[in-house]
Amino acid sequence: MVLFSAAQSTKKVVNVALIGPGGVGSSVLEQLSKLDQFKLISISNSKGTYINAAGIPFESAKSELSKASTKCLEKEVIPELAKHQPCIFIDNTSSEAVANLYPLALSHGVHVVTPNKVGFSASLSLFNHIRDASAASGALAYKESTVGAGLPVISTLETLLKTGDKVNKIEGVLSGTMSYLFNTFSKAGKNDEILFSKLVSDARDQGYTEPHPGSDLSGSDVARKLAILSRLIPGLENALTEGVNSVDVQSLIPAGLDGDITPEQFLSGLKDHDAHYEKLRKTASDNDSVLRYVGVIDVATGKIKCGLETYPSSHPLASLTGSDNIFLFHTERYGARPLIVQGAGAGSAVTAMGVVGDCITIAERV
Amino acid sequence: MVLFSAAQSTKKVVNVALIGPGGVGSSVLEQLSKLDQFKLISISNSKGTYINAAGIPFESAKSELSKASTKCLEKEVIPELAKHQPCIFIDNTSSEAVANLYPLALSHGVHVVTPNKVGFSASLSLFNHIRDASAASGALAYKESTVGAGLPVISTLETLLKTGDKVNKIEGVLSGTMSYLFNTFSKAGKNDEILFSKLVSDARDQGYTEPHPGSDLSGSDVARKLAILSRLIPGLENALTEGVNSVDVQSLIPAGLDGDITPEQFLSGLKDHDAHYEKLRKTASDNDSVLRYVGVIDVATGKIKCGLETYPSSHPLASLTGSDNIFLFHTERYGARPLIVQGAGAGSAVTAMGVVGDCITIAERV
Numbered sequence: 031m032v033l034f035s036a037a038q039s040t041k042k043v044v045n046v047a048l049i050g051p052g053g054v055g056s057s058v059l060e061q062l063s064k065l066d067q068f069k070l071i072s073i074s075n076s077k078g079t080y081i082n083a084a085g086i087p088f089e090s091a092k093s094e095l096s097k098a099s100t101k102c103l104e105k106e107v108i109p110e111l112a113k114h115q116p117c118i119f120i121d122n123t124s125s126e127a128v129a130n131l132y133p134l135a136l137s138h139g140v141h142v143v144t145p146n147k148v149g150f151s152a153s154l155s156l157f158n159h160i161r162d163a164s165a166a167s168g169a170l171a172y173k174e175s176t177v178g179a180g181l182p183v184i185s186t187l188e189t190l191l192k193t194g195d196k197v198n199k200i201e202g203v204l205s206g207t208m209s210y211l212f213n214t215f216s217k218a219g220k221n222d223e224i225l226f227s228k229l230v231s232d233a234r235d236q237g238y239t240e241p242h243p244g245s246d247l248s249g250s251d252v253a254r255k256l257a258i259l260s261r262l263i264p265g266l267e268n269a270l271t272e273g274v275n276s277v278d279v280q281s282l283i284p285a286g287l288d289g290d291i292t293p294e295q296f297l298s299g300l301k302d303h304d305a306h307y308e309k310l311r312k313t314a315s316d317n318d319s320v321l322r323y324v325g326v327i328d329v330a331t332g333k334i335k336c337g338l339e340t341y342p343s344s345h346p347l348a349s350l351t352g353s354d355n356i357f358l359f360h361t362e363r364y365g366a367r368p369l370i371v372q373g374a375g376a377g378s379a380v381t382a383m384g385v386v387g388d389c390i391t392i393a394e395r396v
Numbered sequence: 397m398v399l400f401s402a403a404q405s406t407k408k409v410v411n412v413a414l415i416g417p418g419g420v421g422s423s424v425l426e427q428l429s430k431l432d433q434f435k436l437i438s439i440s441n442s443k444g445t446y447i448n449a450a451g452i453p454f455e456s457a458k459s460e461l462s463k464a465s466t467k468c469l470e471k472e473v474i475p476e477l478a479k480h481q482p483c484i485f486i487d488n489t490s491s492e493a494v495a496n497l498y499p500l501a502l503s504h505g506v507h508v509v510t511p512n513k514v515g516f517s518a519s520l521s522l523f524n525h526i527r528d529a530s531a532a533s534g535a536l537a538y539k540e541s542t543v544g545a546g547l548p549v550i551s552t553l554e555t556l557l558k559t560g561d562k563v564n565k566i567e568g569v570l571s572g573t574m575s576y577l578f579n580t581f582s583k584a585g586k587n588d589e590i591l592f593s594k595l596v597s598d599a600r601d602q603g604y605t606e607p608h609p610g611s612d613l614s615g616s617d618v619a620r621k622l623a624i625l626s627r628l629i630p631g632l633e634n635a636l637t638e639g640v641n642s643v644d645v646q647s648l649i650p651a652g653l654d655g656d657i658t659p660e661q662f663l664s665g666l667k668d669h670d671a672h673y674e675k676l677r678k679t680a681s682d683n684d685s686v687l688r689y690v691g692v693i694d695v696a697t698g699k700i701k702c703g704l705e706t707y708p709s710s711h712p713l714a715s716l717t718g719s720d721n722i723f724l725f726h727t728e729r730y731g732a733r734p735l736i737v738q739g740a741g742a743g744s745a746v747t748a749m750g751v752v753g754d755c756i757t758i759a760e761r762v
Contacts, residue, residue: 064560181735182548182555189548189753194430195745349715352733363745367718369547373725373735379561380729387555395760 044393045083045114047072047107047140050122051092054145057382058122063088065386067393071114072107074098079107083114103131112138116396118389121146130156136163136171141396143388145175145381151257152273170392175384177204177255178355178375186359186371187262196362197263200327203347203356204255204336206376207246208323210238210353212338215311216320226307227300234293238353242293244283249323252336253277256325260334269332280337282323314340320348346370410759411449411480413438413473413506416488417458420511423748424488429454431752433759437480438473440464445473449480469497478504482762484755487512496522502529502537507762509754511541511747517623518639536758541750543570543621544721544741552725552737553628562728563629566693569713569722570621570702572742573612574689576604576719578704581677582686592673593666600659604719608659610649615689618702619643622691626700635698646703648689680706686714712736 046068048055062068072081073091078098080086086094101107108131111117119135121128121144129149132142133156142160149160150173164171177183190197203209210233211226218224230243239246254274260266270276281288287299314321320343325336341347346368350356355375358368374380412434414421428434436452438445444464446452452460467473474497477483485501487494487510495515498508499522508526515526516539530537543549556563569575576599584590596609605612620640626632636642647654653665680687686709691702707713712734716722721741724734740746 061560065558180555180559180729182552182737185551186548189546189749189756192431192756193546193749193752194427195749346715346738349712354733359739363546363743363749364740367720367740369739371548371737372712374730374733377729383555383559383561383729386559390555390558 041067042116042393042396043067043069044389044396045069045071045111045117046120046389047074047081047111047117048091048120048122049074049079049103049128050125051075051095052122053378054381054385055120055122056092057378058120058385059088059091061382061386062389065390068389071117072111074101074103074107079103081107081110103128104134108135108138108140111135111140115139116392117141118143118392120144120385120389121149122385124148126152132171133159133163136160136169137167139167139169141169141392142171143385143392144173145179145385147176147251147254147258149173150176150261151254154268154271154273157261157273170395172388172392173258174388175381176258178357178371178373178384179377180380180383180387181355181357181371181373181375183357183371184259184262186357186369187259190359190361190363190369191262191264195364196329197359198329198362199358199360200259201324201347201358201360203322203350203354204252204325204375205246205249205323206353206355206374207233207239208249208252209350209355209375212321212323213350213352213354215307216314216322218311220312220315224308224311225301225304227297227304230300231297234297242296244287244293244296247282249279249281249336250274252323252325253279256327256334256336260327263327263329266327266329266332266334269334276334278333278335278337280335282338310338318343322347322350407433408482408759408762409433409435410755410762411435411437411477411483412486412755413440413447413477413483414457414486414488415440415445415469415494416491417441417461418488419744420747420751421486421488422458423744424486424751425454425457427748427752428755431756434755437483438477440467440469440473445469447473447476469494470500474501474504474506477501477506481505482758483507484509484758486510486751486755487515488751490514492518498537499525499529502526502535503533505533505535507535507758508537509751509758510539511545511751513542513617513620513624515539516542516627517620520634520637520639523627523639536761538754538758539624540754541747542624544723544737544739544750545743546746546749546753547721547723547737547739547741549723549737550625550628552723552735553625556725556727556729556735557628557630561730562695563725564695564728565724565726566625567690567713567724567726569688569716569720570618570691570741571612571615571689572719572721572740573599573605574615574618575716575721575741578687578689579716579718579720581673582680582688584677586678586681590674590677591667591670593663593670596666597663600663608662610653610659610662613648615645615647615702616640618689618691619645622693622700622702626693629693629695632693632695632698632700635700642700644699644701644703646701648704676704684709688713688716
């Protein structure tokens, strides 16, 4: 990135509209408040929107929401934002309804920055609408934090591709929860007693999983990230017609536990599968290997999949600890040893960092 | 980075002037030739410059150098480039004389992109001149490939800092040669016979070191990279008055071998130190540890140093293989587990990728 930017006095003020002031949204507000280049002109939650083109203090933005009134994002908010350009629409929700508005925002010249995976991992149709609206108006859509939170994953992939490298394969551990579960499970000694169901239950108690651990074990979060990455790769742009639903996913939700059951019922039922996981663990361990839930994009074969795999202990994926994400970019230029990015792939502050980093990049471009 | 850029037809053409068409320079030309946004208008080697504002084909640029004539970069070339903006001055040399011209280029509104470490790791005075010239004119200076070649090192550090993270420590293996030497040395089994001097000699034969291995073993390449990184960190901008010469460097050139001697004399003299290195290796190995030549920037203490250190085998630095670089960013947000970037940190194609990536970023900004 840039070493020195132009003198501060010449910096153009960029307006921002934030939707979804939850954990990540609050961190975004906090990080933006430290920068002098951004002016918050709109804040929305599920109940309504408060717009003030004169500027809303970042520090008190959430309390200003008391002044919010019901406004139609499509017909009232976005057209209003379009009058205050340059403007960035920051979507911190995980809502499909909001993602469906990106084409409208972009066609109004409003830039989009989001950690919301839906818009880029759902149907190819929505994805193409976003792309076309951006191309037509020149408004930008950035989404670094949809994959690996603040880690430089999408930017690295795009630099590789834009400079003409050929990406052969991307593989990695793309879920903090899956990372934690199998790093811990496989780290246990050969003779240790470790029950997979208890590990999942403990992880849930410690906040490592969603309230319903099935959400994590389904693998759909990993599949969404694979969809986002694969659509950046020449030849794979149109591979996943149904986005996340077109990815070849190995769900770790056992048959019979995939219905509408409570987390407690789920964890109880998972106990029946402890022997299965213990066998996998022992077999891997006997071969000086570990279990990892990995996502793989194999460009040559067009295979985009995620599932439980075994890696020898000398493999970079085996050295993973904690709940870190890891991404291995196997490319023509990097040859036998991939470019690797590793670190926390979840958490409010690091996700917000990805969002704010994108906002800064847009501010540098407009 | 950006998902979709504006339609190609709206892309502004950016002129480039390349100086130093060697290994990296040739790769830069090759990578730029695949992009439709750049026009080569000047090419220089140590003998002269050929300027053609109508455009020089990238493919035949090096042969066009036959038309080059002696031109003063300062008085003839840069003022001419300034007439053809936007223009990027790409310095692929390792020349201090060329680095000294960055302030002039920037003050003429000509952007600078370079893998040349000198301008950013020499005296604070030159560094400040570059910064001030950039701030005054708004012209940009990018240098991603000065550290870790194409790896996203500087961009990652800048995103962390710009978004308000607090960097506590950066540590890593910043030299491909040092990486190869100690990865190989420490990997050898406890009872294996491995002589450090023979390892260095073999590495030289295989092209892993400079023609004179002392250049690598001095640690100065690592120190230069530490100078570049540290100057980006608040509080350390002015820490190194003499740049690379202010870094606390442990040179691995033994006393008595630091004079003006041939590579052969150097390698022969190094044999007297095999027992010393073998002892270090055995001691580390006995403690389930490995040797690594690391660079460290400790922000709290202001300590910026490089030298040979011992790391337990479970440490991320211990898992390094081949000649990879690795960078660990310990920050407030990332907490106990650092953000890690790893991969090849040298080579023409990946260094050129860093250069071309910077050119693309500038093209997106102008």
